[in-house]
Amino acid sequence: MRRIETQVLVVGAGPAGSMAAKFAARGGARTLLIEKRQEIGAPVRCAEGVSCDWMAECEVAPDPRWIATTPEGARIHAPGGACAVVSAERAGNEVGMVLERSQFDKALAEHAAEAGADILLKTHASDVLREDGAIVGIVGKTLGEDVEIRAAITIGADGFESQMGRWAGIQPPLKTRDVDATFQYRLTNVECDPRYCDFYVGSAAPGGYIWVFPKGPRIANVGIGVQLALLRGKADTKRYLDDWVARQPALARGRPLDMVAGAVSTCPPPRRTVASGLMLVGDAARLIDPLTGGGIVNACLSGKFAGEIAAGAARAGDAGEDALGAYERAWRSRLERKLLRNWLAKERLITLDDPTLDAVVTTLAEVDLGADTLSLLTQIARRHPALVEGFAELLVRV
Numbered sequence: 001m002r003r004i005e006t007q008v009l010v011v012g013a014g015p016a017g018s019m020a021a022k023f024a025a026r027g028g029a030r031t032l033l034i035e036k037r038q039e040i041g042a043p044v045r046c047a048e049g050v051s052c053d054w055m056a057e058c059e060v061a062p063d064p065r066w067i068a069t070t071p072e073g074a075r076i077h078a079p080g081g082a083c084a085v086v087s088a089e090r091a092g093n094e095v096g097m098v099l100e101r102s103q104f105d106k107a108l109a110e111h112a113a114e115a116g117a118d119i120l121l122k123t124h125a126s127d128v129l130r131e132d133g134a135i136v137g138i139v140g141k142t143l144g145e146d147v148e149i150r151a152a153i154t155i156g157a158d159g160f161e162s163q164m165g166r167w168a169g170i171q172p173p174l175k176t177r178d179v180d181a182t183f184q185y186r187l188t189n190v191e192c193d194p195r196y197c198d199f200y201v202g203s204a205a206p207g208g209y210i211w212v213f214p215k216g217p218r219i220a221n222v223g224i225g226v227q228l229a230l231l232r233g234k235a236d237t238k239r240y241l242d243d244w245v246a247r248q249p250a251l252a253r254g255r256p257l258d259m260v261a262g263a264v265s266t267c268p269p270p271r272r273t274v275a276s277g278l279m280l281v282g283d284a285a286r287l288i289d290p291l292t293g294g295g296i297v298n299a300c301l302s303g304k305f306a307g308e309i310a311a312g313a314a315r316a317g318d319a320g321e322d323a324l325g326a327y328e329r330a331w332r333s334r335l336e337r338k339l340l341r342n343w344l345a346k347e348r349l350i351t352l353d354d355p356t357l358d359a360v361v362t363t364l365a366e367v368d369l370g371a372d373t374l375s376l377l378t379q380i381a382r383r384h385p386a387l388v389e390g391f392a393e394l395l396v397r398v
């Protein structure tokens, strides 16, 4: 058994983990980032659309190495064909660029390394280590060898399929209505408009939506999210997408370069993301936006908060639940209201039938739309107040 000791251990080198490792190391903590795969950023399980408004805060400068395209805006398509366009100037919030995630994730890990974090690949956690009720690291394997990694603070950044929270006993299982099963092709030989990220709502994607995000000339990420509770079988998600693609003249002659299946959480804000010695970040903490399914921004922000607080806790020699509670307060004050609002909005919108969605998108097409979900919901509230009944008070910018 190999034994390693560090001050801060980060499990998972996705955006949340690399960001946490960067800020923990920057704060002076001896930091180790472990990743179960042999390559950071691969395989990609993401549509790769992201806004730009968080980057300065996380000290990430846009880099052509990981930017595939920079669409001007977004379009929301109703089942009957109505289309609401989000104008270029206002498109900043939910869509801003389409990434090369394989390069983006590596770049974030590079930033962590530059800040002083160590990185171990092919190293996975298979359980947490406990001592006197606190999490004090993990056990697992590194390059096939048994390993015990002890740390004052462990950050669980192990993504949607996270086990860290479950092992620590702080994360209940998700309800099937709070999970979208996803399937995506990277299609070549398609005709897509590089100026827009396209979203298709309605019964073609029950409880979710279909997306077409331009990756380059004649290449697009074409994918679908369907609420797990509405699926009959595992192959259903792919079948919904295949059926829809076959009906789109611009896409039907597309040929796949890769395909991925996955899932996103669409749940309300999590109750608990901290235990003594442990913080959960990004998808592992269930911080994906429940309305859009986008999780990169919240992964980066929560990773930053956790990394900074881990460094402070390491300096102070206090990794108790109260000390790490500062992390939970930080993400809640920044993200909780929006997560709750968008979960309530998702709950309402997934009940709408195709004619109602046609009517909603038709009214949205008549107005100047802001691209963030708050602007969108505010416009829906003006025209269809019944749809926001019960959470209208959350429709204010704070």
Ligand code: FAD
Binding pocket: 011, 012, 013, 014, 015, 016, 017, 034, 035, 036, 037, 041, 045, 046, 047, 048, 049, 050, 123, 124, 125, 126, 157, 158, 159, 160, 162, 182, 183, 184, 223, 261, 262, 263, 264, 281, 282, 283, 284, 288, 293, 294, 295, 296, 297, 299
């Ligand atoms: P991840 O990126 O999942 O990283 C977790 C890392 O932990 C992985 O590298 C994994 O290998 C590693 N790991 C897991 N278990 C262990 C272990 N036991 N030991 C060591 N390492 C481990 N979000 C957007 O913002 N925009 C989009 O367009 C978008 N499209 C999506 C499309 C699909 C099909 C899917 C499935 C998701 C999409 N998302 C999108 C969500 C987005 O991909 C995630 O929110 C984001 O990757 C979260 O980052 P993370 O660091 O929390 O987790």
